[in-house]
Amino acid sequence: MQSRQGPPILQAFYDVAKLMGKDQMLSNRWQILCCWVYLVAAALAVGMFFARADLLLIFFVQAAGAVFLVMGALSVKSPYSQVGAQRELVQILTYEPLLILVFVGMYLVVGSFDVGDILAYQTPLLRKLPLMFIVLSYALTIKLRKSPFDFSTSHHGHQELVKGVMTEYSGPALGLIEMAHWYETVLILGVCSLFWATSWIWMAVLLVATYFAELVIDNTMARMTWRWMLKYVWSIGLALTFINFIWLHAG
Amino acid sequence: MFKKFIKNARAKSPWIMHFDCGSCNGCDIETLACLTPLYDVERFGIINVGNPKHADVLLVTGTVNHRNKAVLKNLYDQMPEPKAVVAIGACGLSGGVFRDCYNVVGGVDKVIPVDVYVPGCPAKPEAIIDGVVRALAKFEEKKAG
Numbered sequence: 016m017q018s019r020q021g022p023p024i025l026q027a028f029y030d031v032a033k034l035m036g037k038d039q040m041l042s043n044r045w046q047i048l049c050c051w052v053y054l055v056a057a058a059l060a061v062g063m064f065f066a067r068a069d070l071l072l073i074f075f076v077q078a079a080g081a082v083f084l085v086m087g088a089l090s091v092k093s094p095y096s097q098v099g100a101q102r103e104l105v106q107i108l109t110y111e112p113l114l115i116l117v118f119v120g121m122y123l124v125v126g127s128f129d130v131g132d133i134l135a136y137q138t139p140l141l142r143k144l145p146l147m148f149i150v151l152s153y154a155l156t157i158k159l160r161k162s163p164f165d166f167s168t169s170h171h172g173h174q175e176l177v178k179g180v181m182t183e184y185s186g187p188a189l190g191l192i193e194m195a196h197w198y199e200t201v202l203i204l205g206v207c208s209l210f211w212a213t214s215w216i217w218m219a220v221l222l223v224a225t226y227f228a229e230l231v232i233d234n235t236m237a238r239m240t241w242r243w244m245l246k247y248v249w250s251i252g253l254a255l256t257f258i259n260f261i262w263l264h265a266g
Numbered sequence: 267m268f269k270k271f272i273k274n275a276r277a278k279s280p281w282i283m284h285f286d287c288g289s290c291n292g293c294d295i296e297t298l299a300c301l302t303p304l305y306d307v308e309r310f311g312i313i314n315v316g317n318p319k320h321a322d323v324l325l326v327t328g329t330v331n332h333r334n335k336a337v338l339k340n341l342y343d344q345m346p347e348p349k350a351v352v353a354i355g356a357c358g359l360s361g362g363v364f365r366d367c368y369n370v371v372g373g374v375d376k377v378i379p380v381d382v383y384v385p386g387c388p389a390k391p392e393a394i395i396d397g398v399v400r401a402l403a404k405f406e407e408k409k410a411g
């Protein structure tokens with residue numbers, strides 16, 4: 016099992032290119048608007064991140080995009096898409112507060128929500144906010160829809176939800192969503208990179224290690240239920256945040 | 267150039283959907299065996315999807331009967347162009363040993379156009395992979411729309 020070859024590294028790009036070349040087949044016009052807003056919001060959030068804008072503003076832009084994806088799925092009557100959309104909402108509900116807490120943690124250390132100011136901070140944030148990095152990695156796993164939190168799409172499409180939120184999207188629209196998902200990945204890894212912004216090498220090491228850990232987790236975990244996610248991620252996330260903030264306050 | 271890339275990508279990422287039109291399960295097992303790590307078709311980008319709206323290649327096993335022909339047609343219609351159909355096993359080709367039964371319509375091509383026929387009872391995994399590869403050659407030529 017572990018020695019099998021697997022698809023080439025460019026597979027994701029082939030998939031999207033193929034989807035772009037397919038027929039447009041949608042249930043209603045809402046879906047087109049929704050997937051475009053999702054893509055534009057995700058791209059805008061990444062652009063703003065690299066333009067060193069305000070973290071909170073970036074956060075709201077990406078949140079708006081995420082909500083539009085859910086609205087697109089809700090606009091169709093298909094039960095799979097509906098259930099997927101509900102679960103996606105629960106996922107958003109789980110990771111957004113944690114993300115905000117991470118940003119608040121950065122604010123407490125740096126004294127500003129500005130990406131530029133955070134980058135200019137002299138000591139690596141990881142030293143002051145180690146637990147917040149774990150909290151962020153929870154948000155990352157949920158955002159990337161990786162196991163054990165992949166229940167809004169059920170990664171392999173033939174499982175209980177067919178493909179959840181993406182069930183009703185096909186062809187180019189699905190391609191747009193995939194691209195938006197890449198942007199989201201870049202954004203959230205960008206936020207990770209803020210944790211060690213003082214040296215390029217360590218930033219790269221941190222990102223590669225985080226992403227690799229993400230893949231390992233994805234491949235070793237089974238999918239859980241959303242109730243478990245809500246309970247587990249919030250309790251651990253809030254506890255870690257609490258400890259880290261107290262420690263920050265004391266130190 | 268972009269068009270060419272799309273065309274190449276099509277052959278590199280065929281998402282298949284498997285529909286069992288009442289087969290004896292022999293061909294189904296062989297079809298799914300292709301997806302296991304032993305034959306590992308995923309290295310060619312072939313993924314088994316459960317959603318006709320995402321699928322590019324439809325694999326049909328078993329005989330078509332009066333009950334499931336509407337389902338088969340419906341699934342086929344829900345797949346966006348370009349798409350390809352592979353009929354697997356003697357049953358999928360002509361009705362096989364069941365062809366004289368009162369409820370059997372016959373092969374898959376009685377209901378939807380078939381691109382590639384894979385014979386055998388059951389069809390070998392190698393033959394099925396071969397069939398999908400030949401379907402891809404046709405699939406690549408097809409234009410969107």
Ligand code: SF4
Binds near residue numbers: 294355388
């Ligand atoms: S071709 Fe043979 S193995 Fe395949 S479904 Fe028909 S009877 Fe079964």
